[in-house]
Amino acid sequence: MGRIGKEVAGQVISFIGFIGVAVTTGIPMWRVTSFIGANIVTGQVIWDGLWMNCVMQSTGQMQCKLNESLMSLTRDLQAARALVIISLIFGFIGILLTFVGAKCTGCLDKDSSKAKVVIIGGCLIILSAVLVLIPVCWSAAITITDFQDPLTVRSQRRELGASIYIGWASAALLLIGGITLTTSCPPQKDRYGYPGYPPAPMYPYAGPGVNPAAYGPVYAPVSSQPYTGTGTYLPSKPYAAPSAYPGRQYL
Secondary structure, X not given: OOHHHHHHHHHHHHHHHHHHHHHHHHOOOOEEEEEOOOOHHHOEEXXXXXXXXXXXXXXXXXXXXXXXXXXXXXXXXXXXXXXXXXXXXXXXXXXXXXXXXXXXXXXXXXXXXXXXXXXXXXXXXXXXXXXXXXXXXXXXXXXXXXXHOOXXXXXXXXXXXXXXXHHHHHHHHHXXXXXXXXXXXXXXXXXXXXXXXXXXXXXXXXXXOOOOOOOOOOOOOOXXXXXXXXXXXXXXXXXXXXXXXXXXXXX
């Protein structure tokens, strides 16, 4: 599979995982409580989510209420609110960067720059998968522990909702898409002779050429006196002071 095919596959898988994270964040089905009393008419299903709680009667009527107080939620759902929002932000930025650095786009000129941008986007997508996987697994562990606790009232035992399963599937898709994008970068240097790479370039040999250098006379300064290591700065001809002139000849 070529680089363009790997990038497109990674982007599609990551986008599907991103949509799954958005669905997991929105629907109020993190925990489901099913209770059916002696009379089937009084049966009801309670859905607990991050933002609202819903009660569905056996008659088909549903009533939902927003969780206006953050402290009313359990610790795992409080942490899940923050983590899923950060996961959506990182996932959106990562997918956007993969489109900017795709090889089939002209946003960047150099292939090396495009590869670096795609790798950064893939790392953000992988981080998004980890951020959504933490609250989903945490909430699932607490739900299973409470369900198996013998002290919990049978009518108040809760089961795993659809949001947990969608979150697991979304995290897996984001991991696959991010890993695919981070491994789609081309090699930094050309590898000649390997399958999928161009052959080594051929350069024609023109043979030895004629040396166009020209030779001319070399001029050297002529010294009047050769230098010797034991020489002196005194002139070679002795200097004698002029004889005195009588003053009478000027009179």
